[in-house]
Amino acid sequence: MKKLNIKAKNVIIQILTAIGIALIITLLVLLVTSEEPFYAFSKLLTAPLTRVRYFGNVIELMIPLAFAGLSASLLFRSGLFNMGGEGIFYISGIITTVLATQALGNGLIHSFIVILAASLFGGLIACISGFFKAKYDANELVTSLMLNTILFGVGFYILKTRLKDMSVTGVASAPFLDTAKLTVMVPKTNITTGFLLLLLLTGTIWFIYKKTKLGYMIKMTGINKDFAKYSGMSFFALTMIVHFMSGFIAGMGSSVHLLSMYDRFTWSALPGYGFDGCLVAMLGKNHPIGAFVAAFGLSYLRTGSDIMARSTDVPVEMVAIVEMALVLLITADFIITYLKRKKALAGGTVNE
């Protein structure tokens, strides 16, 4: 137990150091590029707290990021480098649109059917890359990235030819029915019951990691690919299960996001949440609670930078520099190595 505490303490010190360094870098960038660096800096950091609506925006954006992050972290944790969440977000959005525009029952049942169908479809799509990885060792990074573009092409084609509402200008589907949309929980915001679903999901994944054989296998396979072979579950089965779960979560994230925030389906490009999910997973060190916190942090930063961009001369893309500094400092283990070395020099034991 003591050892675990030291490990957890090191991780927390590492993350705080990373945040500190990232903030210093941000300030330096602002000093060089902006006319009002300190005003921009304070907007970036404090603006989301100044109004209920702004903080609502943080939570609204956090939900898809957290779903995507949980989806990616499952794969990364098992040593699978798949970035297919992006395409699944799009194609599950199409499934959501098809079902949410038709009358399928009253409030709860309709939403339930739509989300379940989008999730299942996402899971099946993820199994395409998963199957070829598991059976033939096809590079899942490449196949999933190719699938992203293919799924977008097919989905956009369906949107334009089958789902488009001709009565509105621009590419948009028919409006989602009110029975399908999720219920708003916090007035004056768009925070819906989807947030409860996210909490439930984060808890479930945490439970799977902590208490089940599957969770243990996922972790061990991530450390050593041969482990699955010797532990009674085949690499094939594990890869398929993990891919299905990951696609399921991404599909769920897409439909929850659409049913919370949108009246119609209007995506005419890939939404980016799948790729952001990879960043969230890395920031959260492939841990479900880590992903939850990281999604909040990333969303806070993006909401802050959005408000900053509206009131200063700094473009919103500046946030990429902060995000990258954070991701690279958190995925690099030099801070932990430094902490361990310091402890060893002080006469403590080092457990690598």
Next chain:
Amino acid sequence: MNDILALLVTPAFFYAILRVTTPILFAALGNVISSKAGVSNIAMEGTMLTASLAGVLASAYSKSALIGLIAALLVGILFSAFMAYLSLYLGTKVIMAGIALNLFASSFTVYILYMFTGQKGNSASLASKQIPSVKLPLIDKIPVIGEVFSGHNILVYVALLSVVAIYIMLNKTKLGTHIKAVGENPAAAASVGIKVRRVQFISLCLSGLLAGFGGAYMSMGYLSMFTRDMIAGRGWIAIAASAMGRSMVIPTTITSFLFGIFSAIGNVLQLQNIPSELITTLPYVAVFIGIVVYSIRKSRGGRS
């Protein structure tokens, strides 16, 4: 159908193949060098994107295409050196660093573009220079062959020459031998006095140099400006080509051309009356099928 076929067997189509394969070939060769050293550089997409912006900006402000090219190459090398430093010295997994830097490059280039031009979509407002095209002497006079091979951007020929150069570098020079030794067995290489990390650092920088060429070609040859996310998956297609070519120079060149052919077909079909949403996915479908077929054959071959 016959109309389409007629469009595909023209010299112009074969000319187009060379034109669209060039960036894929540069990036694929870059990935080959790094893979040989055991540190596959998957950040080709982001490296090319950053380099293409650097080329446009430098050429616009210096009024010289050559300085633009040099800037693109330098930025390509620096970008890869940064990744190499992270993964070799600070302990980030090279694949994680690659994923992160690819995502970073996408918004970072928009940020820099906005800083210089006030635009977020493209660099049309900058008078950036283009790397010139050349007519090959003698070959230019031969019918058909002249039409296919002559009159390309200089970098198209650089790409073809770099196939030869890299083949020689990997197989005939000391550096090439060291790279291969490090990739095959780092411990053994270290035991005979090869500095493993330094060799890996150099090969990552070389892959960045090639990505720099690819980026410069995209914004100063293929197009005449920088546009947001203009690499559009070519870096990933290149990595697929390198994987299917088993990181060997000649097979990787062949697969790069294979994917180039599908891209060129896609470009031709877009002009026909076929939904463009579906046609644009053609090269990606080809890569997907290619990778799957290759993996199936490899795993069958391994079993027998």
